[in-house]
Amino acid sequence: xxxxxxRAVSPEAAPKSxxxxxxxxxxxxxxxxxxxxxAARAARLxxxxxxxxxxxxxxxxxxxxxxxxxxxxxxxALATAxxxxxxxFGYPDGENIPLDLHLDMVGRIVRAVELPVTxxxxxxxxxxxEMAARAIAAGVVGGNLxxxxxxxxxxxAAVEAVLAAGRNAGIDFVLNARxxxxxxxxxDASREDLLQEAVRRGRAFLEAGAPVVFVPGVVxxxxxxxxxxxxxxxxxxxxxxxxxxxxARELQELGVARVxxxxxxxxxxxxxxxxxxxxxxxxxxxxEGTRPLx
Numbered sequence: 001x002x003x004x005x006x007r008a009v010s011p012e013a014a015p016k017s018x019x020x021x022x023x024x025x026x027x028x029x030x031x032x033x034x035x036x037x038x039a040a041r042a043a044r045l046x047x048x049x050x051x052x053x054x055x056x057x058x059x060x061x062x063x064x065x066x067x068x069x070x071x072x073x074x075x076x077a078l079a080t081a082x083x084x085x086x087x088x089f090g091y092p093d094g095e096n097i098p099l100d101l102h103l104d105m106v107g108r109i110v111r112a113v114e115l116p117v118t119x120x121x122x123x124x125x126x127x128x129x130e131m132a133a134r135a136i137a138a139g140v141v142g143g144n145l146x147x148x149x150x151x152x153x154x155x156x157a158a159v160e161a162v163l164a165a166g167r168n169a170g171i172d173f174v175l176n177a178r179x180x181x182x183x184x185x186x187x188d189a190s191r192e193d194l195l196q197e198a199v200r201r202g203r204a205f206l207e208a209g210a211p212v213v214f215v216p217g218v219v220x221x222x223x224x225x226x227x228x229x230x231x232x233x234x235x236x237x238x239x240x241x242x243x244x245x246x247x248a249r250e251l252q253e254l255g256v257a258r259v260x261x262x263x264x265x266x267x268x269x270x271x272x273x274x275x276x277x278x279x280x281x282x283x284x285x286x287x288e289g290t291r292p293l294x
Contacts, residue, residue: 042141042171045077045116049174049212050234054252057260059120061085062105063112065269068293070113078113080106082120084266093263095122099131103138110139118142118174120262121162129161132173136166142174144214149184152204159208174212176237176258177205182217195223199230212237212257219244221254228255240264 048055057077060066061084069075083093085105091097110117121143124131128145135143145162147155159177166173181198202213214237218224224246227236233255239262240248251259276286 038136038139038141038169039171041116042166042174045118045142045174046172046211048076048116049237049257052234052252054248054256055258056248057118057258058265059084059261059263060109061088061266063108064294065265066109066112069265070115075115077116077118078109079118079260080109080120081261081263081266082122083263087263087266095125099125099134103134106135106140107138116141118144118176120144122146123148124158124162128158129165132162132165133169136169136171136173141171142176144176144178146178146180147201147205149180152201155179155201156204156208159205159210163209175210176212176214177202177208177210178214178216179205180216182215185217191223195226198227202227202231202235206231206235211235214238216262219246221246221250224251224256225254233257242267 055077057079058069058075059079059081060069061081066078070078082097082102085102086093086097088105089097089101106117106119117140119135119140119142121128121131121135123146132143143162145158147158159175162175163173166175179198179201181194181201185194198215198218202215205213212235213231215227216239218227218238219241224236224238234257236256237258237260238245238251238256240259242264245259246254248259280286
């Protein structure tokens with residue numbers, strides 16, 4: 001198990017209202033003062049997951065992407081993408097980016113916007129409770145947690161630990177408990193068997209207190225409907241895959257609580273960058289309608 005660095009929030013990484021030069025006791029009081037705001041943001045994020053309207057999240061990876069998404073009409077919350085943040089700093093996905101660096105970027109995103117922020121916590125960097133506590137200290141009020149198909153007892157314990165970290169901080173942390181039943185399956189695995197395993201794990205996570213269950217790897221209408229039927233309405237969250245997923249409005253009709261974009265929004269931006277570069281290199285110009293968003 002990977003050992004986490006000791007939890008510490010630098011003045012630069014702490015929320016503005018938590019900063020203080022008046023000593024440890026005053027700094028602790030300052031941190032406590034932001035908890036009501038965090039609690040309100042957490043409650044708002046939970047409401048967005050349980051509302052009849054689907055929560056649509058375009059994942060962000062740095063301050064400017066967060067500001068652009070947050071300023072878009074209709075956006076009510078933000079989600080970070082661990083893959084995209086890792087790529088920003090030159091690391092491959094999968095907890096390869098140092099946690100301090102990952103949390104520093106997430107903290108910058110939180111401080112740049114007024115909306116609730118949920119973080120992709122990957123599998124918890126070896127200690128899901130400690131990671132959740134550090135994320136909350138950075139201003140995060142929700143997060144994804146991968147089960148990586150660990151024994152179900154261990155995965156449930158991780159879910160319970162993250163939720164307890166939220167309660168210890170005075171908030172109802174909105175955990176999007178992820179099962180990798182489809183992502184880690186063999187190519188020839190039975191889709192029906194995978195569906196049943198996702199349901200088994202998802203129900204266990206819901207019983208442990210997670211408000212929603214994330215099942216990446218499902219895009220077919222029939223599989224999504226089966227998961228909603230088994231887990232309940234507004235309990236399933238999915239990822240939108242370019243060229244494969246159902247539109248958000250149809251996912252809403254099926255009873256899905258949330259759809260996010262993971263690393264794909266960064267790929268959309270990078271595709272636009274590469275296309276613009278190719279046009280210039282081939283004697284053209286930048287596309288019309290480019291907006292001054294930075």
